[in-house]
Structure formats: C-alpha cells, structure tokens
Amino acid sequence: MSIKRRILGPIVLLIVIGIVGAFWVSLAAIRTQNAIQDADTTTMRTLQATERAQRIRVEIEDQLSQFLEFNTVETPARVNRNHQRFVTAFRNVWQELRAAPGSPKQIEMVAQVEEQFEAWNTEATIALGLLTDTHIPSHNRLDHLARRLELALVALEQEVRLSAANANQDARQRYVQQVVVVFISMIVIFLVAGSTFIGFGSQLVRSLTQLATAMERIRSGDFDTPVSYVDRRDEVGKIARGVAAFSYTLRDLSAAKTRIEHLALHDQLTNLPNRRALQEYLEHCFDLAPSSEHRVAVLHVDLDRFKQINDLMGHAAGDEILRHAARAMQQQIGADDLTARVGGDEFVIVLRQAGTDAQVECIANRIIEAVSQPIEIWGDFVHVGASVGIAFLMAGETDPARILSNADIALYVAKSKGRGRASFYNDATRARFEGNMALLKDLRCGLDNGEITAFFQPQVDGVTGEVIGFEALARWRHPERGMLDPGVFITLAFEHGLGDRLTERIVSDAIAALLEWRARGLPAPSVSVNFSAKQLRDGGLVEYLDDTLFAAALEPEDIAIEVLESVLFSDGVDPALNTIAQLQKRGYKIELDDFGTGHASISNLRRFKVDGIKLDKDFVAGVDQDAEQEVILRTMIDLCRNLDIVCLAEGVETEAEKNKLISLGCSRFQGYGVARPMPQDAVTEWLETQYGRHTTAKAG
Template sequence: MKQEAIGQICAFDDTAEQKHADARLREAEAALQATTEWAQVTLNSIGDAVVTTDLECRVTYLNRVAETLTGWSSADALGKPLAQVLTLIHGQTFQPATNPAQRAMEENRTVGLAMDCVLIRQDGSQLQIEDSAAPIHDREGCLKGAVIVFHDACHSPTHATKLAYQAQHDALTELPNRILLSERLSQAIGLAKRHTHQVALLYLDLDNFKTINDSLGHAVGDFLLQSVAGRLSESVRDTDTVCRQGGDEFVVLLSEVEKPQDAVRIAKKILSTLAEPYQICSNELHVTISIGVSLYPDHGTDEHTLLHNADTAMYHAKKSGRNNYQLFSAEMNDLRVQNSHLESQLQMALKADDLFLNFQPRINIATGDVVSAEALVRWQNPTHGLMQPSAFLPVAEARGLMVPIGYWVLGETCRRLQAWRREGGDIVPIAVNMSAMQLRDKTLPARVAEILSKTGLDPHFLEMEVSESSLMHLYTNASISTLLELNHMGIRIAIDDFGAGNLCPKHLQCFPIDTVNIAPCFTHGMLDNREDALLVKSLINFGQNLSLRVSAKGVETLEQLDHLELQGCDGAQGFLFSKPLSATDFHALLGSDRQCLPVF
C-alpha cells in the first residue's frame, strides 16, 4: 500500500512540472515576441535604412526606411538575392560596386560602402547612399549573415561638406579653383591694407602643353597637370595658395611679401622645379612655363586688376621667348592693346587674302645652281606697312592663328608652283615651315592631299620644314606616323634650325627626314667661335652619315661659304646669294640659267 502511494505522488509531481515548463515556455515566447516587436518598432523608427541577409546573401529583413529607399516591399524582398534588392554601382564609372554584405562576411569585419556609391532603386531611379555593412554572429560567435545600414547621402552633413569642397576646388588636381582664389585674394588684400605689406600674384601657363595633350592623349595630359600641381604646391608656403585657373593655367597667390624680390625668388624657384623631367606613362616629358607677376598695391588694388595684369605679364613672358618670368609694367598694357588690334587686322587679312609670299633661293654649293627655295610669309599691314614674320607671327601663335596661316602658306605655295609649271617653265621644290600646332593636327595629311589634288602639284616639289625644338615635343607615335604618311605621299621632310635643339640621334632616326638645315646662329659664329666651328663640322658629318642632305642657313660672307664647302656641306641659303624675292622675281630667276652667284 505504501509503495503504491509513493508511485501516485510521483506521477502527480511529473504532471505539475510539465505544466510549469509549458508555462515558462509560453512566457519566454511572449517575451521573445515582445522583444522582436520592440526591435521591429525600434528599427522602423530610426532614420537609417537597415537590410539583413543570411549566409547566402539573401534578404532576411528590411525596415521601413529600407523599403522607401530601395522601392522594394519587405514581402517582395524577403528571400531575394541582395544584389537584386540593393543594386549598387560606382557613381563615376557606373560599374557594379562590390557587394558590401558579402565583403563584410568574407572579411568578418565592418566595412564602409565605396565612395560615390549609387543605389539603383526598383523603379530604375538612382540614389546616392553612404554608410556601412557588418557581419551578424550568434551567441556562440558563429557567422549568421550580415546587416547593411545606409542613408540618403544627399541629406548628410558629410555630403554637404563634400559639395562645398567640390564647389571651391578643381576636380582634377584638387587645387583651389577660381572661386576659392577670389575669396583668399580678397582676404589677403584686406590684411595687406591693415598691415601695410604686399601681395603677389603669379600667373602661370605651360608652354606647348597642347602639343603633349593632343599627341599623347588627354590621360597623359591630365597626369602631367596633376604632377605640375604637386610641384607647385611644394614650391610655396602653407599660407600661400596654388590655384588651377583652368586648362593649363595656374595662379599662385603669395599672401604676404615684403618686397618684389620675394615674388621674383619664388618665380625662379618654380621655373627650376617645373623644368625637371616628368616620367608619365613611360614617357619622359620636358615642360617649361611662362610666368607673369603682379603686386598689390603697385600693380592694382583689386582682384580683377591684379589678375589681369599678372596675365598680361605672363603673355609678355611668352612673347619674350617662354620659360621665363616677367614683372608687370604699365607699358605691357599698351603692348597688349596693340597686339589685340594686330590680331584683329591679321584675321581680316586672312579672310581678305592680303598675305603674300616671298621666296629665298637655296643653292647647291658645288655648282651654284638654285636647287630649292624657302617660302616666307609677308604682310602689308594697313597701319604699319610691310611687316616681317618676326613682327606678327608671335601674335599669331599666341592667338591661335598659326594653323590657318600655315595652311594658307601651304596652299599658296602649291598654287604658285603649279601655275609656273603650267606656263612651261622649270620649277624647284619649295620648303614650307610647319608649326608644331599644325603638325599635331591629325587631319594634316588629308588636308595636304586635298591641296595637292586641287592644285595638281607633284608632291615631290613640296618640302615641309619643322624645327628641331618642335620635333622634341612631337616625338610620339602619332607625330611620327603623320610625318611618315606625308613622306609616303612624296613630300620631302626637313629639320630646320638643326643643332639648336636637343633631339638625340636615336629619336632623329625615327623621323622620315630628307634634309637638315643648320641653324643660322652656328653659321654666323663658326669662323670666330671654335665651339661653333666644331659643332657645324659634326652636324655636317652626322647628317651625311645618315645619307641626309645638309644645308646651312644664314650664309652672308664668302669666308663662311668657303668654310662650309671645305667641310663638305651640300647647300646654302642666305643674303650672300639673294635676299627673299617676290614671286615675280623668283619666277624670273627660275626662267634664267638658275645660277645664284654670291652678291658683292
């Protein structure tokens, strides 16, 4: 009996314990449900979007903000691949961005979204977002998925700061732009007034940058501008400002200088720093710069005047041979006004066909025969009368008129030659000077072919001359290809001012050269200067070793001619034989015995 009673009591106790366990489970479930609901309320009340995924990167949860920003409802998104619901691309490249959840799980750490990350919403619209993703672990530390938290970047303080920065800085170089320069210049002028010190502006322009940009491509040009920006920043104090004014122009604001020599010292330092070679994309580039300097209060008391006068001084530096600096002076404004007027007249002269050509004969030293000539452009200016090229071509170069003038000279030369040939007389090849601007024109071969076709001239009667210094800047595959194409058409190619540049023999052999013209400065000095004499001798030997015709320009005396003949020079050009002749006189010379004897 006693044993049975105990058994009944045990059975009753087991039933009671089960009831207690069930009650605790219901309480736990209720608490969990309350916690889950509380978590849902909390996540739906925050301002950020929240998306969670499982280990397979499938969506397991979206809060309301995430639904709004993505355009997906939670019901539609659950179980979908994250990349389908949260489609991300780079704002700059428009390429797919790295999946942040996958990266957070793989690296088991919190990761930030890529810069300029753009969300493609369900309706196809775009939204710039920012924030981060993190892995999710259970209580034992096992990885269970990932959570991504993000928000609309356009409404963030970071985005506002970024927009303010972009408004005041150049995107390529990250230097201050014109807007920020204006602010800082205004502040510097205000401080200078109170503390009676000076402010300096240096206006800088890269020489022949367009040649590099067009020949090697904009990517190389951009890298070069970034390198220049870095060197400029290293050349000045932290209190100064380096600004990219636009294109290949920069402005340096020296906020406090005691005397003009301080600005001059910085200008010289910049010239030296920027002259060092640049190694960019396997290219060794050499760049020079022209600098104009203006000072407050000597050259202006407001921003506009100081900038204008620094720009004027820079223009004067270019006209003075480039790779130098010029301090502003009042006379420069007068010169700029004159040049602007000259530019207008030159544009009208081109339209009205008011330019004309003279021709200077070139002789064979051994026979005295005229074997070719150089076409030289002239201008009968309505105000200044007959103008030599040295008087108006620098203005044409600075104002972008060299290319139309060059094509006019080319067309007129071909027309003249063919007209003389139709008249039944003999003609000789005529050399036309080609500027670096023309030679970097990719349409040059096609335009030359069109001129030859219209005039009917045999290409062998046309020679194109390019200076050695220009070839240094044009040493690119594109430039070599252009010259090869011209040469294959039958046009002769010549290097002008040979010896005055630094073109190495290896580079020279890459160009399809027929003739080299020794620079006049060496011809003039070879009888009195031993170094010039040795250089002329080596240039003649060098050219002839490459089977090139060598001609000397600037021959003015019999002694110079005798020396050139002794050294084995092939040809000569200069006042000893003839000054530049009008088209009529040169045609008459060709109709005679074509002997051009020394003029005594």
C-alpha cells in the same frame, strides 16, 4: 491603437450614449404620460361607476321611502321590480369597479362597499318581502344600512381620487427618477470619457512637444539626434517617422548642398579652389590695405609642354601631371596662401604676406623647380616645366579681373622669354602686351582681307648655279605699318590658334606660284613650307596636303616639309614621327630647319630619318674667318654625308662663305648672297632674268 480610433471611439460612444439617453428619457416620458392617462381613465371610470352606484342607491332609497311613507299596494310590486333592476345595474357597475385597476386599498374598499351593498340589499329584499305580509320593516334599520352604504361609496370615491392622484404622482416620480438616473449615468460616462480625453490630450501634447523640439533641432541643422516615437504604431508614430525621414532627407540635402558648394568652388581633379573661389578670395584680400610691410602677390603659373604630353600619353597621364603640379605648388606656400586651378594647365597662387620682390621671385623659382621635377607615369619619367607671371595688388584695387590680367600679362612675357622662368608685371609689360593684342586683332583682319602673303627665297646649287627650290616665307602687308617680317607675328599667330590659317595661306600661295612658274617654263623644282610641331602632331596634315595637291594636279615631291630641329626633341614627338613617316611614304620631302641650334643628337637623327638638313646661319656666317666654326661646320656636313642626308647652308651672304662651304662639301645655298625673299611676281622676273625660259631643273 491609432489616434484616430482613440479619438473617434470615445466620441462615437458619447454620441451613442447621448442618443440612448435621449431615447430613454423620451421613452420614460411617454411611459409616464401613458401611465398618467391610464390612471386618469381608470379614475374617471371608477368615479363614474361610483356616481352611478350612488344614483341607483338614491333611487332605491327613494322608492323604498315612498313605499314606506304611503304604504300603497301597487307600490310594492313596482318597487320590487325597480329594486331588482337597480340591483342588477349596481352589480354591473361593481363588476366594472372590480375589473378596473387600482391600489390594494382601493380594491379593499371596493370589496367593503360591495359587502355593504349586499347587506343593504339583503335588508331591502327582506323589507320588500314583508310588504305582501303588510309587515313594515323597521325604518331605522334600513336607513342605517343605507347610510353605511352611502358612506362606503363616498369613502370609495375619495379613495379612488386619492389613488388617482397617487398614481399620477408615482408616475411622475418614476419619470424623474429615470431621467435623473439617465443624466447621472451620462454625466459619469462623460466624465470618464473626458478624463480619457484629458489623459490622451496631455500625452498627445507631450508627444507633439517632443516632435516640435525635434523639428527645432532639425531647423538649426542638427540632423543626427534620433527622433522619438518612431516605433509607435499610431498617428504620432507616423508623424515621428515622417519627421525622421524629413530629417534624413534634409541631412542628405545638406550633405549634397555641401558637396555642391564644394564643387562650385573647387576643381574636381585637383581639389584646389577654382576661379570663382579665387575671385572671392581676392575680394577678401582687397580689405587688406597694401603697404610696404603687407603686400599681396598674385602668381599666374602655366605648365610648359603639358599639352604635348597630354596628347602623347593621354588624358589620364595629363591628369596625374596636374595633380603632381598642384601638390608641388601647395608645398611651396604658406597656410594662409591660396592655390587655385583656373583652367587647363593654368594655376593662380595668392600670397597674402608677399614681402619684397626678391622674396616673391624666390618663391616663384621654388615653384618652377618643384613642378619641373620628373614624374613617373606607367614606368616612364616625364618632365614638365612651368612659367610664372607675378603681379602685386595695388592700393585702391577693387577688381579681381584687373590683377589677374596683370599676372597673365607677366606670364605672357615669361613665356616669350623662353619658358621656365618668372616675370614681374609693370606698365611697360602691359603696354607691350596690349600692343600684341592689338596686333593680334589686326592679324585676324589681315587673314580675312588677304594681307598675309608668301615671299619666296631661291635655293641654288653653288657649283652648277641651278635653282633647286624655294622656301616660302610669310609676309604681312599691314595697312598702317607696312611690310612686316614673320618674326613680328608668326609666334603670335600660333599662340592664339591662327597658325593653321596662316600656313594654309602660304601653301596656297606656294602652289599658285609653282603653277605659274611652270606654266612660264621657268625652273621651279619645289617649294618648302614650314610646319609647326603642333601641326605635325594633330594628324590632319597628311590628308590636308594630299587633298590640296590633288586639287592642283601636283605631286608630293613638289612641296617640301620644313620642321624645326626642336620637333625632334620636344615632348609628344611620337605623333609627329608618325605623321612624318606617313608623309615620307607618300613622297613628301622632310627637311630639318635651323640644324645645330637645338638639342640634336646622332641617335635622334638615326631615329628621325629626314631628307635634308638646313645648317643654321649662325654656323655659316663668317665660317671663312673662324677656324673653330669651320671645324664644327665640317663635322656637321660630314655627318649629313655619312647619313646620306642632303645639307643646305642658310644665311650665305658672301662669295668667301660660298667657296668655304663648297670646300667643306656643301654646295647648296640659301641667303642674301643668292637672293632676298621676293613676292611671286618678283621671283618670276628674277627667274626670267637669271635663267630665261627653260626646263625646270630637279634637285639632285
């Protein structure tokens, strides 16, 4: 039964009982009042009848007395008539008395009075009958009967009055009794209902107390303790089930909140703390006073060659590499230290007990070695490397961003030194980094303002003296620092996403130069432009070159694609090979720059078919004076000839070097011994001076 029914049931019962009791009391009062009124009416009628009977009796007696006193002849006849009239009236009254309700005693007395009247009437009739015989009845006898009749009437009147009073009293007593019975019954029922309420209330209080206790447990975070009364079918059960559902909801919300907080502070892929957690951890480390015995070190770790592998093998492989790197780093640090992933392939390690510089460097080298271990992915072994920048928390340091910036600067230095190594932050490092950042800002402005331009270095045939091509080299006319060589800004540009803009500028200048030289009738077979491995892997290079050359009405053979030897042997070579294959299919020439300085092998040369190879200047310089170097260079030239690859020697400066190269089988030169890199107008003047105006000679 529901609480609502258990509460409303007794309330409705009490209301009904109250209404019935009030109705009963009112009805009893009405009945009592009616009984009293009926008794009063009966009494009044009885008394009136009695009074009339007395008056009739008195009148009869008066008539008889007058007759007996004066003994007239006329009187008996009149008395007799009056007597009969009075007797008839008396009997009518008596019929009223007999018909009127009354007590048994009153009825008995009415009968006695009637009997006395009949006795008196008999004597009176006899007396009246003797009047004609002039016989006077005994006065005493008649008087005695009259006296008895009078007394009977008086007694009857008294009895009537007494009966009326008793009737009123009885009616009032019955009314009081009924009221008392009703009130006692109502009190008993109220007490029973009240006890029911009290019992139910105490039970309800116990239930609500237990539910309140359950709510308190829920408030304190205890969502697992079962809630009582969930099986009840009343409102308490509904409340209990609501509390239980509320508890389950809060439990789910608490679990969700915990998960959200975890996700907010952790990297989903590696489950390592993220940048936000790292900042909070560093702020906690600020409370630890740095000293010679207690140093906090921050190591910024960046994975080498990760992007190439990720682009080549896909994001799933990249994710596996990141998880491998995270595990490898955590295995090299203590339980109190922190490893966080701050984005992409970058991690930050915080060492709370760093020790000396040598100890920290040892940890950094262990991390590099652990991360560089080969990873088996889908049956293939993949190698990644790591570079580490190290910075220490200085006394009074309060900004996490500052120490992270210091470690990032140290990482930048480590990468600039050749990757796979660790570097410490110092003030000189920051100065160099800030100088590079200022230079990067200037480079962005320089690209916008047309300060980047192409210089062209001629390539000639040492035997015939013909121009066989040009190499376009980037130069920067800095408004404050003057002309800057590419070694100052090329790496910076490609590291910060400006490589494509810079290359597009050089290609545009190369096309403009070709068009002008050919328009002047000067020898300009082709221009070679350097492209990075990233540009070869991105896939948009072929379409860009096709569209650009088509707009200038040039052919693919007019632009040679120079790539570094390292492109052949870096991770992600397959996309680059696909791009090169597409370029060669369209007629572009592919030249391998700085050959001999990387990790080239004959098998890779067979796999990576190129049109030309440029021998690095380190092998060319002094070849006429170094026998071992001559042997190496001869081997490389013979290799190119056997593979049907055109070779060109870079960095040729002397006639002796030219002659030696020609004797070894290489007659194509580029270097200061031929001409320095020059701007377009200077090349135009040089061509006109050296060759005059004639038909362009094509490379053979």
